[in-house]
Amino acid sequence: MIESRALDYSFDEEALGFEAPPRGAGVARTLGQGLAVAAMAAGFLALVVVWASGWMRGSWLGLFLSLGLIATGGTATFYLRFAGTVPGIRHDGVVFGSATGRGWIGWGLGLVITGFYILLYWFPQTLEGGVHLVDPLSQILAGKGADHWFLYGLLYTLAVWVFGLRMFMKYRHNRYQQVRTASVMIVQLGLSFVLPNLLKAFHQPEFYFSYFWPLKWSYLWPGDFGIGWLVHHPSRVGLWMVIFGAGMSFVATPVLTYFFGKRWYCSWVCGCGGLAETLGDPWRQLSSKSPRAWRLERVSIYSVLVIIVVTTVLLWIDYAAGHPVFGAAAPLLAKWYGFFIGAIFAGVIGVGFYPILGSRVWCRFGCPQAAVLGLWQKLFSRFRITTNGDQCMSCGNCSAFCEMGIDVRSYAERGENIVRASCVGCGICAAVCPRGVLKLENGTTHADRFYGADRPLDLLISSALRGPDIPFERRD
Amino acid sequence: MHTVILGNGITGVSAALRLRTLDPQREITLISGESDYHYSRPALMYIFMGHMRYQDTKPYPDSFWDQQRLRRVRGWVVGIDAQARRLHMHGGESMAFDQLLLATGSKSNKFGWPGQDLPGVQGLYDLMDLRLLYENIRGVEQAVIVGGGLIGIELGEMLHSRHVPVTFVVREASYWDNVLPAEESAMLNRIIRDAGMGLRLQTNLQEIHAGADGRVAAIETDDGERIDCQFVGLTPGVSPNVEVVRDTAIEVGRGILVDDSFHTTVDGIYAAGDCAEIVTPGEGRNLLQQVWYTGKAQGRVVGEVMAGRDAHYRPGTWYNSAKFLDLEYQTYGQVGFHLPGEKHLFWEHSDHRHALRIVYTDRGVVGMNLMGLRYRHRSCERWIEEGRDVDYVLDHLEEANFDPEFFRRHEVEIRGVLRGQYRDQRARGAAA
Numbered sequence: 001m002i003e004s005r006a007l008d009y010s011f012d013e014e015a016l017g018f019e020a021p022p023r024g025a026g027v028a029r030t031l032g033q034g035l036a037v038a039a040m041a042a043g044f045l046a047l048v049v050v051w052a053s054g055w056m057r058g059s060w061l062g063l064f065l066s067l068g069l070i071a072t073g074g075t076a077t078f079y080l081r082f083a084g085t086v087p088g089i090r091h092d093g094v095v096f097g098s099a100t101g102r103g104w105i106g107w108g109l110g111l112v113i114t115g116f117y118i119l120l121y122w123f124p125q126t127l128e129g130g131v132h133l134v135d136p137l138s139q140i141l142a143g144k145g146a147d148h149w150f151l152y153g154l155l156y157t158l159a160v161w162v163f164g165l166r167m168f169m170k171y172r173h174n175r176y177q178q179v180r181t182a183s184v185m186i187v188q189l190g191l192s193f194v195l196p197n198l199l200k201a202f203h204q205p206e207f208y209f210s211y212f213w214p215l216k217w218s219y220l221w222p223g224d225f226g227i228g229w230l231v232h233h234p235s236r237v238g239l240w241m242v243i244f245g246a247g248m249s250f251v252a253t254p255v256l257t258y259f260f261g262k263r264w265y266c267s268w269v270c271g272c273g274g275l276a277e278t279l280g281d282p283w284r285q286l287s288s289k290s291p292r293a294w295r296l297e298r299v300s301i302y303s304v305l306v307i308i309v310v311t312t313v314l315l316w317i318d319y320a321a322g323h324p325v326f327g328a329a330a331p332l333l334a335k336w337y338g339f340f341i342g343a344i345f346a347g348v349i350g351v352g353f354y355p356i357l358g359s360r361v362w363c364r365f366g367c368p369q370a371a372v373l374g375l376w377q378k379l380f381s382r383f384r385i386t387t388n389g390d391q392c393m394s395c396g397n398c399s400a401f402c403e404m405g406i407d408v409r410s411y412a413e414r415g416e417n418i419v420r421a422s423c424v425g426c427g428i429c430a431a432v433c434p435r436g437v438l439k440l441e442n443g444t445t446h447a448d449r450f451y452g453a454d455r456p457l458d459l460l461i462s463s464a465l466r467g468p469d470i471p472f473e474r475r476d
Numbered sequence: 477m478h479t480v481i482l483g484n485g486i487t488g489v490s491a492a493l494r495l496r497t498l499d500p501q502r503e504i505t506l507i508s509g510e511s512d513y514h515y516s517r518p519a520l521m522y523i524f525m526g527h528m529r530y531q532d533t534k535p536y537p538d539s540f541w542d543q544q545r546l547r548r549v550r551g552w553v554v555g556i557d558a559q560a561r562r563l564h565m566h567g568g569e570s571m572a573f574d575q576l577l578l579a580t581g582s583k584s585n586k587f588g589w590p591g592q593d594l595p596g597v598q599g600l601y602d603l604m605d606l607r608l609l610y611e612n613i614r615g616v617e618q619a620v621i622v623g624g625g626l627i628g629i630e631l632g633e634m635l636h637s638r639h640v641p642v643t644f645v646v647r648e649a650s651y652w653d654n655v656l657p658a659e660e661s662a663m664l665n666r667i668i669r670d671a672g673m674g675l676r677l678q679t680n681l682q683e684i685h686a687g688a689d690g691r692v693a694a695i696e697t698d699d700g701e702r703i704d705c706q707f708v709g710l711t712p713g714v715s716p717n718v719e720v721v722r723d724t725a726i727e728v729g730r731g732i733l734v735d736d737s738f739h740t741t742v743d744g745i746y747a748a749g750d751c752a753e754i755v756t757p758g759e760g761r762n763l764l765q766q767v768w769y770t771g772k773a774q775g776r777v778v779g780e781v782m783a784g785r786d787a788h789y790r791p792g793t794w795y796n797s798a799k800f801l802d803l804e805y806q807t808y809g810q811v812g813f814h815l816p817g818e819k820h821l822f823w824e825h826s827d828h829r830h831a832l833r834i835v836y837t838d839r840g841v842v843g844m845n846l847m848g849l850r851y852r853h854r855s856c857e858r859w860i861e862e863g864r865d866v867d868y869v870l871d872h873l874e875e876a877n878f879d880p881e882f883f884r885r886h887e888v889e890i891r892g893v894l895r896g897q898y899r900d901q902r903a904r905g906a907a908a
Contacts, residue, residue, distance in 0.1 A: 002552050002719060006509060007566055009604045013511070013530040018523050018606070022614045024640030086670060088802030092637040093526040173802075175882040285528075291537060388878055389853025391797055391806075393768045394486070394535040395519035400528045409535060430880050432527075434799040436806065436850035439878050 043069030261383025263425025280359025487749025494779025591684025
C-alpha cells in the first residue's frame with residue numbers, strides 16, 4: 001500500500017516554497033564577532049555624524065573613525081564568519097536570507113545603492129559632506145582636495161577590498177578564486193584608484209589603464225568628445241595613452257581572449273567585473289536563468305554594441321570632415337549614450353540592482369566590451385568549460401550560482417562543453433559543483449570545443465540568423 | 477501507441493526523452509504522485525540548506541514538457557491491470573496504456589525496529605520526507621541518524637546547517653566501510669567528528685522510545701546506552717519500490733525482475749532504474765543498481781527498447797561520486813570488490829583531506845578511489861578498460877587531474893609514494 005502520507009501530499013513546492021527550516025540550539029555569536037559588528041556599526045554612526053555635522057570633517061581621525069572603522073569592522077566580520085568553519089562551499093541559507101534572498105534588507109540595500117548613484121550622477125553637491133571627509137587622502141594621492149569622483153573611487157575600492165577579502169575567506173580552499181580575486185583587487189587599487197590620482201598629482205592626464213573602448217567609450221572618441229584633451233595634453237604622455245588604449249581594444253582583446261577566454265578581462269581586470277565578483281558575490285544567484293532572459297540579453301547587449309560603434313564612427317566622420325555631416329545626430333547620440341547607457345544602465349541599474357537582479361546585470365545585458373569579448377570567446381578562443389564524463393546529477397548548483405544566468409546544468413547533464421559568449425569564467429560553477437563535474441580550461445585549439453567550432457564565420461552567420469541555440473529546444 | 481511512464485525521476489525522464497527523440501509521434505505520459513515536474517532528487521538537501529529554491533532543482537523549464545509533447549499527470553497509481561492494459565489511480569480514475577514503464581525508484585529501508593513509526597522518526601527520500609523533516613525538527617535539541625551511508629551523511633549535513641546537534645549510530649566499525657576501504661572510511665570518521673557531529677560506531681539501534689507526548693524521546697542501542705533525542709533519521713539504505721506491482725502477473729524478486737532490455741515478465745511492461753532487478757543468467761547475482769548514474773543510463777536504454785530498437789543494457793566500467801560534507805569522492809572501476817590477487821596502493825595527504833587509491837591485479841589497474849581530488853572520468857575509465865599497468869598510470873596521472881586551475885597538484889608526491897609501495901609489493905611478491 002502507498003502510505004497515506006504520500007497519498008495526501010499536495011504541497012505546492014513552487015507557490016509556497018520551502019521556507020527556512022527551523023533552527024536548532026545553534027552556535028552563539030562569539031565575542032570577536034560581536035566586536036567586529038559593533039566596530040562596523042560605530043563606523044556607520046561616525047560616518048553619518050561626520051558627514052552631516054562637519055565635525056572632524058577633513059581630518060584623518062574623521063576618516064579613520066568612519067570609513068576606516070566600517071572597512072575594518074566589515075573585514076573582521078567576514079573573516080570571523082568563515083574562520084571558524086571547515087573550508088568548503090558555504091551557501092547555507094543564501095535563499096532564505098533577507099539580504100540575499102530579495103527580502104526587505106535586500107530591497108533596502110538596493111534602494112540605498114541606487115539612491116547613491118542618482119546623487120552621484122545628478123546631484124553631486126549633496127555629497128559634499130562625504131567629499132570633504134576624504135579630503136586628507138586626496139591631498140596625499142592627488143595633491144589636491146577631493147571631488148565626488150574621488151569619493152566614489154575610494155568607496156568603490158574599499159568595497160572591492162573588503163568583499164574581496166570576504167571572497168578570500170569564503171574560498172580559502174579554492175586557489176582559482178583567490179588568484180582571480182587578488183587580481184581584481186590589485187587592479188582596482190593600483191590601476192583604477194592610486195595611479196590615476198598620482199597622475200593628477202604629477203600633472204599628468206588622469207588615465208585609467210584598466211578600461212578601454214568600447215567600455216570606456218571616450219578613449220576612442222575624437223576631439224572634445226574624447227581623446228582631444230589627452231592628445232593635446234602638455235605632458236605628451238597623453239598620446240601614448242591613446243595608443244595604449246587602442247592597442248588594448250584592437251590587439252590585446254582578440255589575442256588574450258583567444259588564449260584565455262573573456263575571463264582575462266571580465267573577471268580578472270575589469271573594475272565593473274571586479275565589483276560584481278566581490279561586492280556582488282552574495283547576490284550572484286539572483287540572475288535570471290529563464291530562456292526569456294537569454295533572448296533579451298542577446299538583443300540588448302548587441303544593441304548597445306551597435307549603438308556605440310555607430311556613435312563612434314559618426315563622431316569620427318564629423319571630426320574628419322571638420323563639420324557636422326549628420327547634423328546634430330552624432331553629438332546627440334554621444335550625449336544620450338553617456339546618459340542612458342553610461343549612467344543609468346551601467347551605474348544605477350547595473351550596481352544599484354545587485355540585491356534584486358543579481359551582480360552582473362550590466363555585464364550581461366549592456367556592456368559593449370563584454371559583447372566584443374563574448375563574440376571572440378564564442379567564435380575564436382581556446383577557452384571552454386568541460387564536463388567530467390556523465391557524472392552530472394542535475395542538482396542545479398552551477399546554474400543557480402551562475403551570475404551570468406547561464407543554465408550551465410543544461411550542458412553539463414548532456415556531457416557537453418559549455419562555450420557561451422556571456423561566460424566570464426568566474427569559475428564558481430566548478431567550485432559549487434558537488435560532484436566535481438566542471439572545469440575551466442584553455443585547450444590547445446579553438447576548433448575542438450563543440451561541433452562547428454572550427455568554422456567561426458559560419459557560426460557567426462548562422463547564429464545571427466537563427467537566434468539563441470537553447471539546448472532544450474533542440475530536437476536531436 | 478500510448479507509452480505511460482510511472483515515475484518522473486531521472487530514469488523515467490531519461491527514458492521519455494530518449495523515446496521522444498527516436499519516435500517524434502509517440503504519445504507519452506509521465507505519471508508522478510510526488511511532483512508536477514521532474515526535479516533532481518539528489519538536490520533535495522540543497523533546498524533544505526537554502527542553497528537553492530525548489531524550482532532551481534528542476535533541470536528543465538516548465539515550458540519544455542509541452543514543447544516535447546510529454547504529458548504530465550499528477551497522481552498515485554494504486555493498481556495495474558496487466559491483462560486489460562489499464563492503470564488504476566487513487567481517486568478512481570483509470571488510464572489505458574499500450575506500453576508501460578515502471579520507474580518507481582526505491583524506498584527507505586526500515587528493519588522492524590520497535591518505535592520506527594513514531595512521530596519524529598523518518599527517512600529521507602522524497603519531497604514528502606523533506607516536508608515532514610520541517611515539521612519534525614522543530615524544537616529538536618538532539619538528533620540521531622541511524623545507518624551510515626550516503627543519505628545518512630547528507631541528512632547529517634542538512635541538520636548541521638540548521639545547527640541541530642547530530643549523532644550518528646552506525647552498525648559498521650567505520651563509516652560506510654562496507655563500501656569504502658578502511659583509510660577512506662577513516663577520513664569520513666574524521667570529517668564527521670571535525671564538523672562537531674557525534675559518531676557511535678559498531679553500534680546497533682535496539683529500540684526507539686516515545687516520550688509522554690507520544691513523540692520520539694530517546695533511542696536505545698544494543699550496548700544498553702540511551703541517547704535522548706527528539707528526532708531520529710533512519711537511513712539504512714533503500715530497496716526497490718515494488719508496491720504497485722504486488723499481486724500482479726509481473727514477477728518480483730528483490731526488485732522487479734527484468735532482462736537486460738528491461739522487459740518484465742509481462743509483455744509490453746518494462747521496469748528500469750532503482751526498482752528493477754536485472755536478471756543476468758550465468759553470472760550468479762542479479763544486478764540491482766540504485767544510483768543516479770545507473771538510473772540515467774538504464775532510462776536511456778529502455779527508451780530505445782520502447783522505441784522498438786534492439787538495445788541492451790551493458791554496464792560499463794563502474795563509477796560513482798559523492799560529497800561527504802566538504803569532502804569530494806570519486807570512484808572508478810572495481811574498488812572494494814575483493815578480487816582475487818588484488819593489491820592496493822594508497823596515498824593520503826597529511827591534511828587527511830586528499831587521498832588516492834589504486835587497485836591492481838595481474839591484469840593491470842582495475843580501480844581507483846579519489847578523495848578531495850577530481851580526476852577525469854574518461855582517463856580513469858580508459859586506463860582500466862585498456863588494462864594499463866601501475867607504471868603507466870603513475871606516469872600519466874597529470875593527464876587525469878580535473879581540479880580547477882591553480883590548485884595545488886599532488887601528482888609528483890603521489891607518484892613517489894605509490895611507486896615506493898609498488899616496488900615493495902613486487903619485491904615481496906618475488907620473495908614469496
